[in-house]
Structure formats: structure tokens, C-alpha cells
Amino acid sequence: MKIAEELAQKQLDAYNQQNIEAFISVYSEDVVVMEFPSNKVMFSGMNEFRNRYEQLFQNNPNQYAALKNRIVKGNVCIDHEWVTGRANGEDTEAVAMYEVEDGLISKVWFIK
Numbered sequence: 001m002k003i004a005e006e007l008a009q010k011q012l013d014a015y016n017q018q019n020i021e022a023f024i025s026v027y028s029e030d031v032v033v034m035e036f037p038s039n040k041v042m043f044s045g046m047n048e049f050r051n052r053y054e055q056l057f058q059n060n061p062n063q064y065a066a067l068k069n070r071i072v073k074g075n076v077c078i079d080h081e082w083v084t085g086r087a088n089g090e091d092t093e094a095v096a097m098y099e100v101e102d103g104l105i106s107k108v109w110f111i112k
Contacts, residue, residue, distance in 0.1 A: 081096070
């Protein structure tokens with residue numbers, strides 16, 4: 001298994017377990033999360049990243065992302081997910097692209 005796929009799977013597993021420490025462990029300290037295709041920065045840096053996902057986990061304790069499809073090319077992994085169990089009662093589709101640098105996920109894009 002390639003490193004991008006391994007890291008994407010580790011963070012997905014931790015996300016579904018709502019294990020914030022395991023989740024953030026695969027991300028770089030200077031992680032940047034952006035919208036695709038605009039590259040508009042949604043948030044960046046480990047402190048903001050951690051805070052956003054801690055709040056997400058607290059507000060959506062039953063949330064679960066089921067992997068529908070995965071594409072891996074070099075240091076990039078693209079996951080297509082179906083997210084259920086959200087507090088608002090709405091299931092949603094998510095597509096995320098993860099870029100790996102120096103053994104950690106450094107950039108994330110969510111297709112809007």
C-alpha cells in the first residue's frame with residue numbers, strides 16, 4: 001500500500017472512531033485545508049485543524065464516513081465518502097483529496 005493511501009485510511013478510521021489524537025497524527029503541523037477548485041483556504045495550521053475537528057466530533061457524535069471509492073496516484077489520495085449520522089439529520093456526499101509530503105498529509109481539498 002502506498003503512503004498516501006495508508007495515511008488516508010488511518011485518518012478515515014480515526015475520524016469514524018472520533019479519536020482526535022489518532023486523526024491529527026497523520027497531518028503535518030502546517031496542514032492547509034482548501035476548497036476545490038478555488039483553492040480558497042478554509043483553515044490552516046494544526047491548532048485550527050485540531051479545534052475544528054474536536055468541535056465536529058463533539059457536535060456529531062454518531063457521524064460516520066463510509067468510503068465509496070478511492071483513487072491513489074503518487075502522493076495524492078482522493079476519497080469519495082458517504083457521511084451519515086450527522087446531528088442535523090442530513091446525510092451528505094464528500095470528496096476529499098489528500099496530498100502527502102514528508103510522510104504526513106500536508107494539504108486537503110474538499111470538492112464543493
